[in-house]
Amino acid sequence: DSGVTQTPKHLITATGQRVTLRCSPRSGDLSVYWYQQSLDQGLQFLIQYYNGEERAKGNILERFSAQQFPDLHSELNLSSLELGDSALYFCASSGSGTASHSTDTQYFGPGTRLTVL
């Protein structure tokens, strides 16, 4: 158990809909990262938040957005869903607060499996 929790575990929805994925980081961790894992695209970094502010952006679509709240939990919002958005979405956290966030060990949650029908 990494200490990172994600809800829901599974989500089935229809095209055009909007969903929200939730992540609670490990106690004390300030950074939250979101990843998408799909068969055709592999594992891709989407976005990182650090202590409530966006810190790094990867291959995140404009239809997707995220935020980190004062209690440090994070939500990933996916809208106008398409079939191709079906994937495993992982959240990870880190938070030693060192100068170089690049070397922080990231602890991954179990993921949310999104199926768009």
Place this chain on the structure above:
Amino acid sequence: AQSVTQLGSHVSVSEGALVLLRCNYSSSVPPYLFWYVQYPNQGLQLLLKYTSAATLVKGINGFEAEFKKSETSFHLTKPSAHMSDAAEYFCAVTSYSSASKIIFGSGTRLSIRP
């Protein structure tokens, strides 16, 4: 731009045999390199990381990797495979200048034969 290439999408070894999973990276700046393992229906777990200190990095579960700048490689090894090592392994690269953007390889599925 940075990238990693994992050679072999599937590797099968016998229990007790040497495990060698290959990873080559491309980076115009000094890289930070990672190996992660993903067990079925679970998230990723860090095995080890290279952050410009010792070139031979020891990780959890008996795995180690050696950073070879001349070969731009960061191969993962374990002297003796165990059935519990069956999983998907991902090599990843980032750097200080890329903030927290991390690039993952396509993964190598390791199977262990009894």
